[in-house]
Each structure stands twice: as structure tokens, then as C-alpha cells.
Amino acid sequence: MTGPAERRALLADGANVAIRRLDATDHHAVEALHRDLPRDDHYLRFFTASRVGDGQVADVVVAGDATAVGAFRGDRLVGVAHYRREPDGVAPEVAVAVAHHEQHRGVASLLLEHLVSAARAQGVDRLVADVLAVNDDMLRVLRDSGLPMHTERDGDVCRVELDLPCSTESGPDVERYLDAVSERASRADVASLHPLLAPRSVVVIGAGRRAGSVGRLVLRRIVESAFTGPVFAVNPHSAAVAGVPCVPRVADLPRDVDLAVLCVPAAAVPEVAEQCGLRGVRALLVITAGVTDDAVLAGRLADTVARHGMRMVGPNCLGLVNTDPAVRLQASFAAPLTAGPIGLAVQSGGVLIALATALDRLGLGVSTAVSTGDSADVNADDLLLWWSADGRTRAAVLYVESMRRPRQFSRLARRLARRTPVLTVRSGSSDAGRRAAASHSAATATPRVVRDALFAQAGVLAVDDLTDLVGLLALLQAQPLPTGPRVAVVSNAGGAGVLAADACARHGLDVVPLGEPTRAVLGGMLPHTAAVTNPVDTTATVAPGTFGRVIEAVLADPAVDAVVAISAGTALGDPLDGLGAVLDGRPARPVVAVRLGQAEAVARPHPDGPRPAAWTPSFADPSTAVRALAGAVQRARWLGRRHAPAPVPSGVDPGRAREIVDAVLADNPDGGWLDPARAVELARAAGLPLVPTAVVHTSEEAVRRWEAYGTPVALKADVAGVVHKSRAGAVRLGLDSPRSIRVGMARFQEDFTDRLRGVVVQPMAAPGLELLVGVTSDPLCGPLVTLGLGGTTTDLVDDRAHCLVPATAADLDEMLGGLHAASGLLDRGDAAELRRAAGDAVTRMAWLAEQLPELAEAEINPLVWAAGAAHAVDLRARVVATAPEDPYLRALPT
The missing domain is CATH 3.40.50.261 (Succinyl-CoA synthetase domains)
Incomplete structure (x- = not known):
């Protein structure tokens, strides 16, 4: 079974190997790998035709001062990459060896990725490699790695330096590396899926004679869909099922069938999968339910799939379909x-x-x-x-x-x-x-x-819900994307137009006034009782042709990005029948149709007749149509955004931030909340605009800080076990005399006795808009930055926008606009400055989260915006010990 330290990963041709760190127990395998290298490979690796002692090489690779990773196919080591750890300031030298028969399959690239991940976890920021100039294959591996690379040639040898971007950083170098890894992963993954999704041959195991059995239904569906390759069946009790000849055992199948469909009882699935692996089957589709519920069965199945390098869909699934004419596979018991x-x-x-x-x-x-x-x-x-x-x-x-x-x-x-x-x-x-x-x-x-x-x-x-998904999907397939959120509503039923306008307001779309030229054109087309503003009410007597011309006129208005066309059929006909001529002209802006009273929530016009190339879905309800249009606007906005990584903010000190966290964990290995002094230092390391802050222990110290600030001050008690100070009575505000400060200090001593560790003294911040900026760490998704309305009522208001880290510059810049209160905040005279200040605060908090995987949560509440400046009144932060994991390291699920 795959060990806990192993990762199963795909090679360029879709085959998979196990990758793990090597240690002294792998000495014999490393020695055998190097011993079996042909003379030419040995020369390229060691720069000499003379045999280097294979045992000596293995000694170096598995030594205690080495970091080595190996690729295994089954129990056989097929590749190794390693470096020896060096003193600070000296770049380790990386070396790679791959078994000759496994070369040109991506083993070296995969090993290098895992070695780079291990190096970054150890704080290594640069690797070097000495490569013979004639070793084109290894130079290509290094060049295609995606890492910044510098090469100098000295005679026959190229010295290659590779810069390793820190795993907690973002920026162009990180993005280029991740893009290169992603591209290799994509090619490998797609190659591995071909036997599954585009197989050359298929076998159904468990196809019974009973007409209603799942296996028989799947087999019939495969045959009736005219699958383009050979189809086999395994059934020990029948010569044929659904017209397909059967063999009694998996071992009787031809070798190297691409896809096996398993419809056997759950208890039999692991053994049948093992037989398939031994016979060279490359992929499994496990229809059977009940396997995952049994930990033993699930473990045996996963182990079998891993050992034999198969890909698998399921268990407990309906099947899969590929309608490509070159495949025509319907391996499912659903309708075709x-x-x-x-x-x-x-x-x-x-x-x-x-x-x-x-x-x-x-x-x-x-x-x-x-x-x-x-x-x-x-x-x-x-x-x-x-x-x-x-x-x-x-x-x-x-x-x-x-x-x-x-x-x-x-x-x-x-x-x-x-x-x-x-x-x-x-x-x-x-x-x-x-x-x-x-x-x-x-x-x-x-x-x-x-x-x-x-x-x-x-x-x-x-x-x-599914209705909204189908409606949005149909709209995106049928119509162009809107260039903005400005919507015109055209209807022959005024009430429906009002409903649509209300729905637009709920979903962030603007029902804009039409221009005077447009209103004039509409006035010449429609009865005097019509409304030609927006929504446009054509009146119920409008003919389909006129309705279509109204849509065309509205689409031509430069203030309109999309049109919602609503009709209620009358004795005069359905106004939407005039929409076909409009769509045939392929307008550059989308038109969404609403046909009141239609039976289906989303429909395609003329379902029983010839379907024109130009069309738009029709909705039964204006709200559903508007939600689809809002989704299209959302997509257009996302496509138009800048997707560059967020820049590193100015004035930050990553070294100091790391020292603070390391010191906290040294004092308390389980982690915990930072004391006020360290929280202040962390805020300064991130460049957050923290108000002047001092930690005192006596009334005399507190009075001296008040005198130094020259303004009224706030006192905040640092109490063991108290996080929310206001709720616990651990805050005194607006103290403006030695007496009030001494009284406040005495009250803290009285209330908290020996739990009082110190008192924070700060000048009172000017009143203003209060925001919350925070970060929490999700165990699966990583850090989540939050911006919201702050102060003591933040939980009651609950108006927050969220953004995962790493984020793009646009992600962070637009968080303020994601609040429910955004319209009021962005209508202020100082909105531009407010947006920049909020964006800067969330960018710095995101930077902290990227730098410090141990940061479980942190919060500024409030961040006060007043007189054109932002001031962080408080930062509280909690850290936990964590084992950082590279989220982008290529690996199959375990």
C-alpha cells in the first residue's frame, strides 16, 4: 500500500509513479539504479567514462546531510534527484539520474518539482547544477522547469543556477513557475484520462443475463451507441450478453484493454480490480455502490489502483459519456x-x-x-x-x-x-x-x-438551483456577453416590466434612462399611451414586427448594454415572434426573452421546427431571466479584470514578521494569541497604520504615556483568556487626566487581579468610519481575507466581503465594492482615497497571511477612516504550529 510519505503522480505519458523522500533504507535501490545506467548515461551523469563506485554514489544520496527524492514504479526505483545541504549562503548542487528505459517520460521534471518543493520548505532559495553541454535532455528539463535560470559555460560544462521563489511569495516568477508546473500537469493528466474517457476498447465485468441488471444495461448502452472500439464482457455463466461474446474470467481477456466497467457486488470490487490490473487494464469505471462505506474495501481498491497505475471513476456512480464521433462511448445506465x-x-x-x-x-x-x-x-x-x-x-x-x-x-x-x-x-x-x-x-x-x-x-x-444554471448556460451559449450592467426592459405588459426592473435592482443591474433620440424613435413607432422611458411599455396591442423594431432601436442606444424583452401573448399574437429578425442581425449586445405563461422555466423557441442559428433562451419568469443576465455581466466583469498577482506592499519586513512568529512558537509550541507588544511589532512589520501604542504595567507609566501623546487616551487591559476586550469590560476610553487614568488602571487591577498581564495605552483615534480587516486560515483553501463594517456592532451588521490568498491585485482592490453598504461608501466625496486605504490594508493583511502559514487568524477592528487617513486601533493575532504543504505540488488524490 502507498505509504504516508508517498505521493502518486503522473508522468508525461499518463503513467503514474510514487514519489517519496529517500533514506538509508533505499541504499540498495539507489546503488542498483546507478549500476544499471548504460555507459553513455553514466558519462552524462558523472562526466567520465570510467565507472564511479555505485555504492559510493548511494552513500552520498542517502546520507544524513542530503535531501533526496525518488520515483518508484511498483517496488523499483526508476529515478532519483538529490542535493547535499550546504552552509547558509552556499547554493546546493542538484543531481538527477533516471533509469534509461524510463527516460523521456517526464520522470526528471517530476523529480525536480518535488526536490524544489523540499528545498523551499528548508529555506533554500537557489540551486545549482553542473551539466555537460552535450546533455541536451537535462538542459531542457532545467530550462522548461519554469524557474528563473542563469547559465554560464566553462568549456564542456554548463553551470546552471535556478532561483527558487519562496512558497509564501507571489509575483511573476512564482506565476511562471506555477504555470509551467500546471502545463506539465495538464498534459500528463489528459494523457492519463485517454484510456478512461476516450478508450480504444472496453470490457463490462458483471453484465448479467437478467434484463434489468445494471451491468447488462450498461453493456447494451455501449453497444447501441456504436462505440468505435471492440467491446468485451466477462460472465462465467453466459456465452454472450446483449449480443457480446463473454469470457469467463478477466484473465481470459486480451491484454491491455483500456477501460473496464465494474458492475459487480461491492465485496468483489477490489479483487476484480486487482485482476484487471494484472491483465493490463488501464482504467476503471466502478459503477458499484457501497465500496466507500467500507474502509477495508475502499483501502484495498485504492491500493490496487495505485499499484497498477490505473485511473478510476467512481465508485458509486452513474457512468460516463463521451459523444465525440471518434469515440461514441455511452458507458452508463442512464438514457442516451x-x-x-x-x-x-x-x-x-x-x-x-x-x-x-x-x-x-x-x-x-x-x-x-x-x-x-x-x-x-x-x-x-x-x-x-x-x-x-x-x-x-x-x-x-x-x-x-x-x-x-x-x-x-x-x-x-x-x-x-x-x-x-x-x-x-x-x-x-x-x-x-x-x-x-x-x-x-x-x-x-x-x-x-x-x-x-x-x-x-x-x-x-x-x-x-438547476433552473438558474440551465438558464445562465443557455444565455451564455446563445448570446454575446454584455459590456456592462446597464439594462433596458421592453414589455407589452407594464406590470411584468416593473417586476423585471425590481429584479435588476436586486441583482446589481442598472435600469438606465434611454437617450432622447431613442425615446423620439420609439414615440414614432408606438401608440401615444406607450411608455418610452425605461422600462418601455409598448402596450398590449403592439404587433410582433413593431415589437422587434422597438428592440432594435433600444439596442442602438449607447447607454444600453443588454435588453430584457418580455411578452404576454394576446389575440394579436406573441410580440416575441418579431424577435427572430433582430437576432438574425447578430446584435453585439445580448437580448434576453421572457415569455409569460410558458410551461417550462427555460425554453428554446421553435423546439419542434427548424432551429435558427441565431437564438436566445426564453424564460417563464422575469426574475429568472434577470438572474441569468446578472451572471453574464459577472462573467464579463471577471474577463475584463486584471489577473496580475497582488504586488508586495511597500515598507514590509518579512524577516521581522518571521522572527515574531518563531519567538511565539518557541515560548508556546502549541501557539496562541500574540501579546500586545508582539502584535504591535507584527503590525509594524506589515506596515499597517497602527496608532501609537505602548504597553505599561503601572499607573505612573500610563500617565507618562498620556503626557507624551498630549491627547485623551484609551486603556486596554491585556488579560489572559480575554480576546474580546469590550465585552469583558477591559477597555476604558477618553481618559484625559492623571486621576482618570489611575482610576482606570485601578479598576483593571480590581476586576482582573492576577490575570492582568499589562495595559495598552493609545491616543484616542478621531471618530470616523469603522471597518474590520481580518484573515482566517481555512484548512483546505488557505488564508481568507475579510473586509467589513467594523466596530462593536460588526457581528450584528454582518456586512463583509471575502477574498482567498493568494489573490490578484483586482481581487483585493475590489473588496470594498463587495459590501452591501458599497453604494453608500463609494458615493462619498473621499471614496477614491477610502478605497485605496482599504485596499492597502487588505493587501498588507494578505501579505502577512502568505508570509506566515502559522497565522491562524488576525484582525484589525476597527480600522478607522477619518480626515483622509486610516488608523488601525488594534491588531490581534493568533498563531499555531503548522507543517506547511506545497498546495501546487503535482499529486493524485490519496
Whole structure:
């Protein structure tokens, strides 16, 4: 079984290996690897044709002062990368050796990535490598690594220096490296998925003679969909099932079948999977339920998949579909799915059926549909990569009840979303929903606030129900994106126009006044009783042709970014029948149709007749249409944003920040809240605008600080176990005399006795707008920065915006606009300065979170904005001991 220190990762051709750190127990394997190197490989590695002592090499690789990683296929070591740790200021020298028969498969690149991750965790910021100039393969590995590289040639040898960006930094170098790793991961992942999603041959194991058995249904579906490769079946009791000849055992199959579909009882799944691995099957689709619920069965299955290097969908799934004409695979017991441009990755089989049915009704269909079930191996991350490469998918839809590596998911989703819409339905938002999701998927659902921040930053369009998802998806496929949020509403039913305008206001869209030229044109077309402002009420007697010309006139108004066209059919006909001519002209701005009274929530016009190339979905309700339009505006905004990483703020001191945290953990290995003095130092290291702060222990010291400040002061008691000082009576404000200060100090002594560790003295901040800036660390997603309305009522107001770290500059800059109170805040005369100050504070807090993985939570409350400046009145922070993990290190789920 894969050990706890091992990671299973993919090579360039889709095969997988186990990567782990090497130690003295691996001496024999390292020695054997180097002993088996051919003469040419030995020369390239050691710069000499003479054999170097293989045992001596192994001594160096597994020595206590070495950091070494190895790649294993089964029990055989096929590659090793290592360096010896050097004194501070000296760059370690990296060396790589790969078994000859495993070369040109990406082993060296994968080993280098894992060695770089280990080096960064040890604080190494530079590696060097001496490479023969004729060793093109190794030079290419280093050049393609994505790391900043400097090369100097001395005769036949190239000295290569690699800069290792710190794992807690962001910036162009980090992004280039992560992009290079992501590109290699993408190619490897897609290659590994080909036997699963585009197999050359398929076998169904467990296809019974009974007509209603799942295995038989899946086999029939594969055959009836005209799968392009050979189909086999395993059944010891039948010569043929569904017209497919059977063999009695897996061992009787031809070797190297690509995909095995398992429809056997749960208890038999691990053994059947083992037989498939021994026979060279490259991928499994496990339809069977009940495996994940049994820890022994699940462990045996995972071990088998890992040892044999197979990819797997399931267990407990509906199946998978690839409608590519070159594949035509419908390995599912659902109804056949229609070919189209939409990719589906759904944990729930029922949700997949509902989505596929709705897409078929709208004439969209699927490119690839995967019911991931319990997602023991293949999950949404894999499908995001597949869709990035398949050339057929024009929109991706996810229903994900849990995410194992949310930060990796975010990076992959962001990459795909830059060229293709990515949509999801939120699930597990309520307590009951989270319990159901955990039970269903055998994993923990991510809390909604963190997950929504992840989706928003990654460009994933998240909705709350399937109707909204289908409506938004249809709109994005049929119409251009709006260039802004300005909407015109046109209706032949005035009340419906009002409902649409109200919905626009709720969802952040602006119903703007039409220009005078537009109103004049409309006045010439419509009866005098019509309303030609916005919403436009054409009156119920308008003919379809006139209604269409009204839409065209409104679309031509430069103040309009999109049109919502609403009709109620009358004896004169349906005004929306005039929309076809408008759409045939391919307007540059989207038109959303609402047909009041239609039976379906979202429909495609003329479902039974010829479908025109130009179309728009029609909605039964104005609110649903407006929500879809708001989603399209959200996508347009995201695409138009700057996606550059947030810059490092000026005036920060990372070394001092690290010293503070290390000192806290040295005093208390379990971590805890920083005392006021260290909190002040941490704020200064981050360049946060903390008001002058002193920690005192006597009344005389407090009076002297008051005299030095020359203003009224606040006293804040530092009390063991008290975090929220105001609630505990540990704050005295506006003290402006020696007597009031002494009384305040005495009261603290009286109330808190021996728990009082000290008293913070600060000049009173000028009254102003109070904000909260904080950061918390989510165990799966990493740090989450929060900006909200602050002060003592912050929990009552609960108006907050959130952003995951690492973030882009735009993510952080726009947080103020994400508050419910944003309209009031951004209408102020000093809004620009306020926005810059808030953005600077959240950027510095985000920087702290990136620098310090141990920072469990930190908060400024309040950050007071007054007289054109921001002042942090208080910073409280808690740290915990943590073992940092590289979130971008390539690895398959374990």
C-alpha cells in the first residue's frame, strides 16, 4: 500500500509513479539504479567514462546531510534527484539520474518539482547544477522547469543556477513557475484520462443475463451507441450478453484493454480490480455502490489502483459519456445523451440526469459527461484539464459536493474560465445540506463563504438551483456577453416590466434612462399611451414586427448594454415572434426573452421546427431571466479584470514578521494569541497604520504615556483568556487626566487581579468610519481575507466581503465594492482615497497571511477612516504550529 510519505503522480505519458523522500533504507535501490545506467548515461551523469563506485554514489544520496527524492514504479526505483545541504549562503548542487528505459517520460521534471518543493520548505532559495553541454535532455528539463535560470559555460560544462521563489511569495516568477508546473500537469493528466474517457476498447465485468441488471444495461448502452472500439464482457455463466461474446474470467481477456466497467457486488470490487490490473487494464469505471462505506474495501481498491497505475471513476456512480464521433462511448445506465458542446462533471447521478435532460431540451447536448460518484480518484480537477484540451467543450458545468484540493481546483478553473464559461450549482450551504453532502460523497463540504470566494476569484459562475444554471448556460451559449450592467426592459405588459426592473435592482443591474433620440424613435413607432422611458411599455396591442423594431432601436442606444424583452401573448399574437429578425442581425449586445405563461422555466423557441442559428433562451419568469443576465455581466466583469498577482506592499519586513512568529512558537509550541507588544511589532512589520501604542504595567507609566501623546487616551487591559476586550469590560476610553487614568488602571487591577498581564495605552483615534480587516486560515483553501463594517456592532451588521490568498491585485482592490453598504461608501466625496486605504490594508493583511502559514487568524477592528487617513486601533493575532504543504505540488488524490 502507498505509504504516508508517498505521493502518486503522473508522468508525461499518463503513467503514474510514487514519489517519496529517500533514506538509508533505499541504499540498495539507489546503488542498483546507478549500476544499471548504460555507459553513455553514466558519462552524462558523472562526466567520465570510467565507472564511479555505485555504492559510493548511494552513500552520498542517502546520507544524513542530503535531501533526496525518488520515483518508484511498483517496488523499483526508476529515478532519483538529490542535493547535499550546504552552509547558509552556499547554493546546493542538484543531481538527477533516471533509469534509461524510463527516460523521456517526464520522470526528471517530476523529480525536480518535488526536490524544489523540499528545498523551499528548508529555506533554500537557489540551486545549482553542473551539466555537460552535450546533455541536451537535462538542459531542457532545467530550462522548461519554469524557474528563473542563469547559465554560464566553462568549456564542456554548463553551470546552471535556478532561483527558487519562496512558497509564501507571489509575483511573476512564482506565476511562471506555477504555470509551467500546471502545463506539465495538464498534459500528463489528459494523457492519463485517454484510456478512461476516450478508450480504444472496453470490457463490462458483471453484465448479467437478467434484463434489468445494471451491468447488462450498461453493456447494451455501449453497444447501441456504436462505440468505435471492440467491446468485451466477462460472465462465467453466459456465452454472450446483449449480443457480446463473454469470457469467463478477466484473465481470459486480451491484454491491455483500456477501460473496464465494474458492475459487480461491492465485496468483489477490489479483487476484480486487482485482476484487471494484472491483465493490463488501464482504467476503471466502478459503477458499484457501497465500496466507500467500507474502509477495508475502499483501502484495498485504492491500493490496487495505485499499484497498477490505473485511473478510476467512481465508485458509486452513474457512468460516463463521451459523444465525440471518434469515440461514441455511452458507458452508463442512464438514457442516451445527445452530442453537444457542454461538459458535465457531477457527483450526483440524479443531478446529471436532470442537467442532461434540460440541455437536450434546449438543443445543447454534452461533449463529455462524467458521474464522479465518490470521486476516489478522478474528480472535477481532472475534467477541467480534459476540457481545456479536448477542443469540443464550449462550457463546463460542475456539481461538486466536496473538494480535496481547493487551491488546485481554483487554479485549474481560472485557467479554463479565461476561454470557456465554467458554471456550478452550490451545494451543502445549509447545515442539513453539509451533512447530506458529507454522507453522500464521504468527504467534508467546504463552508459556503470560503467556497464562494474561491468560485468568484476563479471565474466560476455559481448559482443556487438547476433552473438558474440551465438558464445562465443557455444565455451564455446563445448570446454575446454584455459590456456592462446597464439594462433596458421592453414589455407589452407594464406590470411584468416593473417586476423585471425590481429584479435588476436586486441583482446589481442598472435600469438606465434611454437617450432622447431613442425615446423620439420609439414615440414614432408606438401608440401615444406607450411608455418610452425605461422600462418601455409598448402596450398590449403592439404587433410582433413593431415589437422587434422597438428592440432594435433600444439596442442602438449607447447607454444600453443588454435588453430584457418580455411578452404576454394576446389575440394579436406573441410580440416575441418579431424577435427572430433582430437576432438574425447578430446584435453585439445580448437580448434576453421572457415569455409569460410558458410551461417550462427555460425554453428554446421553435423546439419542434427548424432551429435558427441565431437564438436566445426564453424564460417563464422575469426574475429568472434577470438572474441569468446578472451572471453574464459577472462573467464579463471577471474577463475584463486584471489577473496580475497582488504586488508586495511597500515598507514590509518579512524577516521581522518571521522572527515574531518563531519567538511565539518557541515560548508556546502549541501557539496562541500574540501579546500586545508582539502584535504591535507584527503590525509594524506589515506596515499597517497602527496608532501609537505602548504597553505599561503601572499607573505612573500610563500617565507618562498620556503626557507624551498630549491627547485623551484609551486603556486596554491585556488579560489572559480575554480576546474580546469590550465585552469583558477591559477597555476604558477618553481618559484625559492623571486621576482618570489611575482610576482606570485601578479598576483593571480590581476586576482582573492576577490575570492582568499589562495595559495598552493609545491616543484616542478621531471618530470616523469603522471597518474590520481580518484573515482566517481555512484548512483546505488557505488564508481568507475579510473586509467589513467594523466596530462593536460588526457581528450584528454582518456586512463583509471575502477574498482567498493568494489573490490578484483586482481581487483585493475590489473588496470594498463587495459590501452591501458599497453604494453608500463609494458615493462619498473621499471614496477614491477610502478605497485605496482599504485596499492597502487588505493587501498588507494578505501579505502577512502568505508570509506566515502559522497565522491562524488576525484582525484589525476597527480600522478607522477619518480626515483622509486610516488608523488601525488594534491588531490581534493568533498563531499555531503548522507543517506547511506545497498546495501546487503535482499529486493524485490519496
